[in-house]
Amino acid sequence: MNNSLLEVKNLNTLYGRSHILHDLSFCLDKGKSMSLMGRNGMGKTTTLKSILGIVSPRSGHVYFDGEDITKLPTWKRMRRDIAYVPEGRGMFHNLTVKEHLQMAARPSSNGDKSWDFDRVMATFPRLQERLSNLGTELSGGEQQMLAIGRALATNPRLMILDEATEGLAPLIREDIWNVIATIRESGISTLVVDKNIRALRKLCDHHVVVVKGKVHFSGSSEELAQNLQEVETALSV
Template sequence: MRNSLLEVKNLNTLYGRSHILHDLSFRLGKGQSMSLMGRNGMGKTTTLKSILGIVPPRSGHVHFDGEDISKLPTWKRMRRDIAYVPEGRGIFHNLTVKEHLQMAARPDSNGKTSWDFERVMDTFPRLQERLSNLGTELSGGEQQMLAIGRALVTNPRLMILDEATEGLAPLIRADIWKVIATIRESGISTLVVDKNIKALKKLCDYHVVIVKGKIHFDGSSKELDENLETVETALSV
């Protein structure tokens, strides 16, 4: 793929003797958005952690903007302008909302700051009202906003969101989808794990479905529509 930002090649990841990912390969272009779907336990989070080096693959390669980052530790991968919003959000119990954002803020690797504190406040006005609150005093939806805002102030080129709207009320989910669309429109590539096919079809350019650690489907939103029944069967419990 020309202008590829992220390229995953033949990843094999194991937990002990359990072989989780089997020769997993896909590409994400610059400025594009991709969904990663699959039932629970199929390898979605393991895929993300393998990309980030949190769980090192047994074999395979991860390229970011043409560089093989497979051997780099996680913190050096993140310094390539990758941001991660983990499942569970990773909010610190002893930091206020403002401290979360101040602690994470930095320019990108070229010294540019497209997303600063003020822009995050404009994007998440609810956080403006909670600046002095500890992160654990927020609702689940507010915590997700904070986790996304904290990722944005690192000024990433790639944003990875694991279970983007899991456990959130419908109105909050709608707000989060709008924010992810805004992030994508700002030029940031996004890799989104979620279960809402309808929302992901509107938001993402490409879709990957994983079944038992293998690629079951990899295609555009149009191709997803053409294979919707097959994909829905793969995602059903």
């Protein structure tokens, strides 16, 4: 029985004449967590955009829960219960914290305990104190909490986080890692882009390292530990 939720198969994505992704392939199982690592400019964000339909690959396929979604527009992919936490957090300038969460809210489609407003508030108590503030008035860490809370409010089966802890203070980073662990424990599959190997080893079941648009390493946390020097070299600037 195929337990795959997301399968990326032989993706080739180009920007004009620039060939960014080269036969990129990986698979994320249901209820599991995967890291996607690589230096800046190696193709991580292009991989996410190809999965989400923001850019169209020249060839290859994206499957979600067994369905080929390669040709679907972005909004139809997201309606398959995919949530995206973008780099930069994507705050709306005219919406309060509460409105961000209300705007995104969607009932759960699989019968599990819903990520309703109260559950999001319990997960991010700091946001409770900021409900009437505009999203753009929050600190960087609070904005990331809101971006994750907004994604959770859609009750996704897959959550994709781009640069999950980029630019955050160490204590806030720990909070975000703990929240991502809680999300995974709730049964939501997660695809996490970040550079913190130590945190990702603890959090994720599988790891993919991309170098120049190709899979340089793919393996479990145990295999990552066994090849740590090689991976650290691939990630070093």
